[in-house]
Amino acid sequence: MNIDTSTFNSIYSTYKEPALKHRRFKHQDIDSLLRVHKNNGTLAIDQIGKSFEGRAIYEVAFGKGEKKVMLWSQMHGDEPTATMALFDLFNFLEGKQDGYEEIRKLLNDKLEIHFIPMLNPDGAERYQRRTAQGIDMNRDARAGQTVEGALLRARAQAIKPQYGFNLHDQSIYYNVPGTKNPVTISLLAPAFNEPREINSVRENAMKIAGGMNEILQKYIPDAVAKYDDTYTPRGFGDNFQSWDASTVLIESGGMKGDPEKQEIRKLNFIIILNALVQIAEGSYAQFDKQQYEDIPFNASQLHDIVIRNITISSDSTSFKTDLAIRRNETTIGRDFFVRGKIEDIGDLKESIGYEEIDVEGLQFIPAKTSTVTISNVAQLTTQQSFDLLKQGFMAVQVKEVGATKEKALHNLPIHLFTQTNFYLPITADFGGMANFFIGDKSGNLKYAVMNGYLIDLTKGLDNSTLLKNRVN
Template sequence: MKSGILIFSLLFSLTACQQHEKQNLQDANMITLDTAQLNAAFDQYREPALFHRRFKHSDVDSLIQNHRKKGALDVELIGKSVEQRAIYKLHYGAGKKVVMLWSQMHGDEPTATMALFDLFNFLTAKGDDFDAARQLIHSQLDLHFIPMLNPDGADRYMRRNAQYIDLNRDARDGQTVEGSLLRKMAKEIKPRYAFNLHDQNIYYNVPGTKNPVSISMLAPAYNDARDINDVREGAMQLIVGMNKLLQGYIPNAVAKYDDTHTARGFGDNFQGWGASTVLIESGGMKGDVEKQVIRKLNFAMILSSLLDIAQERYKQYDAKDYEQIPFNASQLHDVVLRNVDLGTDAVALTSDLAIRRSEVTVGGDYFVRGRIEDIGDLDESYGYDELDAKGLTFIQGKVYPKPLDSVAQLSFDQAWKLLKQGYIAIQVKDVSMDRLHNLPLVVYTQQRYIPVPQATLGGLTNFYLGNGSHFRYAVVNGYLIDLENKPEPGLYKNRVN
């Protein structure tokens, strides 16, 4: 009996070793790109025509026509938007694994669109160290890209389409021409894998930290019970692989999006239609205002995932690791000021302030409006910029007494000098020129500017922090400015009011 057990044990060990060796051999034969290679690929094939978030449909259209002429991608006009802007599908590959990717179904969510054009440049190149990866993708995958589903929203830089309908809430009824078109493509293409590419707001943080969530992901639920079948599990495994990659780029800056089932959402429905669907949400990163770093992350994670799908390597990942990725928290602000003396002669008060800046689009540019988002005990809130203002008092700024003819008369250095002297606002007479400016001042026209006398919820954010007559910091339109460190011109996005 003992000898039988011994023989069985030896056979079991031998089989296990053989399987392990076979797995190692398979792994060794797989084509992978490490972070250095992905960085090099991005740097080489980054699409230079797209360099800020507010590009238009015409910018994308011209790039697509260039790819049509080159012939390496099959370009098909699949429909037109409400306002008759062209919607294209680009096709690459001759494999059997069908993958569908769509971006910018929300017009103000363009980060992944930029990354897709970087990927198009990569896929259509040849004669470099990445040829093996391209050949693998081409031979194994059947890729279908819709890089801009909502061109009308993109031209306005707004979430919804020209009919003010959220396309990502139109999967069930298909009331819009764009939503109906995406449903039609899903039915015709019948993808086995899908990538639903979005941007989320920049105020999500990793729970318990001040880290912005730069990328959040989700394997959407296909029913209210959030059941896990083979299809959804595949999406979870793909996300586990992407998270492993992202931790090398942005450790502790990845989270999951809310997984509540949305019956009218496209990601949820694609999952139910049999496509392992991954939602990618591009979030925020300090200093990456135009999301060019996060664009690179999109390029890297999508390309790496396509290689995973081509070789079915994603099946090696444990779907249970998906559950270890935390969900988004929403405790982040542009600025948090702590322990500010907000008291009056009658009532003492030391408290915290949270500030957020909203963006207003003007053509291909924008300006911001700063507002006080919250006042009180904000120990669980975080800021991209934080300041312990203990010992500093809220101080009302002054208005410069002499109006200028136009904002063009005021240089950045002159504005900086005025700000340091306690002047937070200045009047201009002529606004016939561009009203957008980058000066660290409130610039206004004939309308009377009323200095901010105290911090009020929802109120304007133009004031000083200091001690007595000494101004240590200024807050101008929601930007926190250290008056002892002159900033670089171009940092601020303001408008003549």
């Protein structure tokens, strides 16, 4: 069965789950969706256990075929991209009289599919990697010290799948070697032993990954890489492979302009559905393991911003260098804010940025704090904030924030603070906050680097850049 990209696009646009729009959804969101699916009657949905803190963990089953497949997502609570894609897939599997009945019949007749769509609900509640016990569940396949990891292992022993899909998110700072492209999807056929030997089980996983790469190249050419294949005796992917389940790791990485990973979610949906069809048909056998081996491994040279040839001066010295900046996220409820920091300083010729600028002839200019105090955040508009930036001000004191933590978040292109003083760096320090201006020797400002965001002061504020700041 050959499904072309236009068909995949049509299926996805029809069945995308509208209730999941952002990465920081909670257990209650998927719980309510699964209740709806259970009432629909197409999917078999059962609670198979509880998390350490007592949140329900569910398994969704479809099909009555001989080939058994397991897929599990969000064993790391802050890696939700594939979970969204699984709910899109659940919608598709429930579809009727839409022209895609042949696909569903194939999957139903040939496969017995078991999905665990949120394995670490406690971590998801906090949007953190580890479980409520503070354990990395993907390093718990051997010992089973987490109730969630022990549950996954027990389900694997009960189902005895021939195929497995381990669904994760990886750092957005990986790039495809030799290119400036972020790695949007990483694939891996995990090793089952220290020498990383290839038996028939692992070779089948390589062929399935080769089929995934073939279709991904039609969507994201030169944006696919392999994850590190060092054997991890504690890892679930490695152990599933040793348990005779041909297992593929899918890691959702980065894509410029897709901070909530909605495009990457679509790619997950497509490659998972395509892989299930190929497993059902046995058509993944057409791929050669060399097609998988030819996929390059992740490189790690990417940053949010790379600034080249900036001059940094002090009272006695002046030097020209490069700066690399990254933005770190902190979760508050269903939202988040970022803190931009200088990740590296020096000769960064090999470093890559989602945004890059060469500022030859321009220099670091410290930012100023406004002498005006405002009563509350609502008094300051985006345009007023941008006008203050153009005057060299990067922080404004505010008297009142609000009663909730969420009210401390804002999208204005300026720092707001409540304390008596707010620190703005006077020079570029490794590991320091990324808050400064770039301009000429006369003090004319061209760029603001505000909390790790690059803002061109000679243009209007780019509304496509969603600033995620908080009141300090």
